[in-house]
Amino acid sequence: MVWDPNWLERPIALIGLSGCGKSTLARLLARALSWPWYDTDAAVAAAAGMSVADLFQTYGEAEFRARESAALCEALREAQVIATGGGIVLQPENRQMLHDRATVIWLDASDATILARLAVDAEERPLLRGDAATRLAALRAARAPLYAALADLTVQTDGVTPIELVQQIITALRKGKEERAG
Numbered sequence: 642m643v644w645d646p647n648w649l650e651r652p653i654a655l656i657g658l659s660g661c662g663k664s665t666l667a668r669l670l671a672r673a674l675s676w677p678w679y680d681t682d683a684a685v686a687a688a689a690g691m692s693v694a695d696l697f698q699t700y701g702e703a704e705f706r707a708r709e710s711a712a713l714c715e716a717l718r719e720a721q722v723i724a725t726g727g728g729i730v731l732q733p734e735n736r737q738m739l740h741d742r743a744t745v746i747w748l749d750a751s752d753a754t755i756l757a758r759l760a761v762d763a764e765e766r767p768l769l770r771g772d773a774a775t776r777l778a779a780l781r782a783a784r785a786p787l788y789a790a791l792a793d794l795t796v797q798t799d800g801v802t803p804i805e806l807v808q809q810i811i812t813a814l815r816k817g818k819e820e821r822a823g
């Protein structure tokens with residue numbers, strides 16, 4: 642598919658629960674668009690010199706959220722694909738920034754899919770430690786309405802490969818652009 646990245650005016654932000662594939666998709670989508678990519682979790686971890694899990698343990702969630710908001714603000718300065726953290730929508734200022742400055746794509750997946758995907762590196766997700774299924778259900782209940790309200794586009798990822806998802810997203814963005822152009 643021929644793709645003109647100049648059609649896209651705004652950064653693209655991927656939102657959704659842990660394990661829905663934001664980090665994986667951000668790299669692939671960026672490559673397909675010849676855009677840079679940015680991962681707020683990776684940026685916060687790199688700046689702190691420790692993993693997100695260790696940052697939670699050492700400084701607490703509130704400090705992580707403050708650093709995450711700063712990373713999002715930085716990321717939105719550039720036309721790039723941004724993988725956000727699963728909890729990015731919790732802060733009202735983050736929701737405002739995403740609404741004002743990004744094309745927002747919600748990557749969704751069933752609980753079963755997410756639990757299977759995260760089984761290998763569950764320890765890296767501090768909010769899913771312990772009874773992951775119960776915790777995931779609670780995170781979904783609290784966050785799904787926030788993801789839904791922000792999303793310009795919602796993509797179901799169950800049983801769909803990352804490469805197929807990139808194609809779906811590009812097709813949907815192109816269609817949206819054409820519809821806006823009338």
Ligand SMILES: Nc1ncnc2c1ncn2[C@@H]1O[C@H](COP(=O)(O)OP(=O)(O)OP(=O)(O)O)[C@@H](O)[C@H]1O
Binds near residue numbers: 660665
């Ligand atoms: N469409 C997909 N099909 C199968 N496996 C996938 C898919 N997308 C991602 N995965 C796998 O699921 C796991 C979690 O993906 P990823 O780290 O991209 O999620 P995330 O949304 O960034 O999570 P977090 O919010 O915790 O950073 C990885 O092992 C990845 O390879």
Ligand SMILES: O=C(O)C1=C[C@@H](O)[C@@H](O)[C@H](O)C1
Binds near residue numbers: 658693726727728766
């Ligand atoms: O769902 C969440 O709140 C989180 C998801 C991850 O991306 C990390 O941002 C961190 O583990 C918190």
Ligand SMILES: [Mg+2]
Binds near residue numbers: 663664665682
């Ligand atoms: Mg990620």
